[in-house]
Amino acid sequence: MDVINGFPGLMNYWIVVFLMMTGFYIVIAQDNLVKKIVGLNIFQVSVFVFYITMGKIKGGTAPILADGTEIYSNPLPHVLILTAIVVGVATTALGLAFVVRIRDAFGTIEDDEIQAMENED
Amino acid sequence: MGIMAVIGIAVARLHNLFAVVMLTGIFSLTAAVLYVVLDAVDVAFTEAAVGAGISTVLMLGTLALTTSEEKPHYPGRHPWALVLVLLCGAALIYGTLDMPPYGDPTSAIHHHVAPYYLSKSAGHTGLPNVVTSILASYRGYDTLGEVFVVFTAAAGVLLIIGRAKIGRRRTRRMAPGELSTSMRQNVILRVVSKLLIPFILLFAFYVQWHGDFGPGGGFQAGVIFAAGFILYALIFDIDTARTMIPPHITRFGLAAGVLLYTLVGVASMLKGGTFLDYSVLAGDPVKGQHLGILLIEFGVGITVAAAMISIFFTYARQER
Incomplete structure (x- = not known):
């Protein structure tokens, strides 16, 4: 706890930006389709962390009402991200299904090879 | 981090x-x-x-x-990608300079609906877990939408790779449990998972029905329930696991969960409320809210579990 709390206030956001850009780089610069999907996942997690970070209140606790606690962290981002994670895995599965299908049709999952094949036709 | x-x-x-x-x-x-x-x-x-x-x-x-x-690539093929990413990152970092510092209770997002939910939800729904109250009651529309997305994605996976298509490269079917041949011969894994799986499933039910008091709810329960089955299929035998939950049951569950959720909404309309307003479901508004939340969480759980299980089996039974 204290390690994170001790940092200057914007540290979390900077790491979020770093992760987001890592994911973005993987998506645009890598040719492997599975890796692109992993990149999208990293991008997604960075957005999740961003939301949850905004919901945190210093000294607060988890938003489950109990006697004796006054400060709760903001529950709204938690709800949004909770559902987003499950939707995220469902859409990831859909993306991976496309990858499997593309491999069936082209015999490769490298983006540049698929492009080359398309250009030949 | x-x-x-x-x-x-x-x-x-x-x-x-x-x-x-x-x-x-x-x-x-x-x-x-x-x-x-x-x-x-x-x-x-x-x-x-x-x-x-x-x-x-x-x-x-x-x-x-x-x-x-x-496929191995030589590095530096995409110099512009790196430049673009760095530029974007710099712009975003510049943007964060205007953000409130970490954990600041005075920042803007803590001043609109959040205090309302925190102070009123116990009185409205009688549940201590504010996250569940918001998820199922205040933001029931959103959650219904999310469940539909899960449903659609699972249906999409089933449509795209769910059955053998004409013209697909067909060499051999993946042998049952081929992902894990070595896993299946491991005595420790077999014994431990045999002992654990009933508890995993039981835990899923606990998470499902206790989600209104502690952390948990339909989304988590559905995923844990599916994980129990997937563990069984990985360690023992995919075909046996599939006979326990045949495809038509998962397909039925996929639709039934969404349907249950929607029907709760329609039922509250028939009883004189608005769509997904659970207060009218029972004589006492608080009890009605509680009933509605339990029902729709159950619907969410069914759909999510069915979606995960059917997606997994679709992958496991592919021909390669």
Whole structure:
């Protein structure tokens, strides 16, 4: 706890930006389709962390009402991200299904090879 | 968070996709720990079950069906990508300078609906877990939408690779449990998982019905329930697991969960309320809210579990 709390206030956001850009780089610069999907996942997690970070209140606790606690962290981002994670895995599965299908049709999952094949036709 | 950054870089550099997938699992677990530190216990729960469990299994399934080595590239093929990413990152960092500092109770997002939910939800729904109250009651429309997205995605997976198509390369069917031949001969794994699976399923039910008091709810329960079955299928036999939950049951469950959710909404309309206003479901508004939340969480659980199980079996039974 204290390690994170001790940092200057914007540290979390900077790491979020770093992760987001890592994911973005993987998506645009890598040719492997599975890796692109992993990149999208990293991008997604960075957005999740961003939301949850905004919901945190210093000294607060988890938003489950109990006697004796006054400060709760903001529950709204938690709800949004909770559902987003499950939707995220469902859409990831859909993306991976496309990858499997593309491999069936082209015999490769490298983006540049698929492009080359398309250009030949 | 430093660990997450390091893993991110490793993922970008590695060529062995198997290692990449494993790192993604670790990445998710790290994220889950971070969510606990940031007080988001419900979210951490979901991330641990989904990110580290289900999505890793799905990615491994894809690798088994395609290839686990990335074609080697010489570095620096995309100089403009790096430039673009750096520019974007710099712009975003500049944007964060206007953000409120970490943990600041005076920042804007804590001043609109959040205090209202925190102070009123106990009186409206009688539930201590504010996250569940918001998820199921105040924001019931959103959640219904999310459940429909899960439903649609699972239906999409079934349509795209669910059955053998004409013209597909057909060499051989993946032998049952081929993902895990070595796993299946391991006595320790077999014995331990046999003991654990009933408890995993029981835990899923606990999470389902206790989600209104502690962390948990339909989304987490559905994923944990599916994970129990997937574990069984991986360690023992995919075909046996499939006979326990045949395809038509998962397909039925997929639709039934969404239907239950919607019907609760329609029922509250018939009883004189608005769509998804549970207060009218029982004589006492608080009891009605509680009943409605339990029912729709159950619907969510059914759909999510059915979606995950059917997606998994679709991958496992592919022909490659």
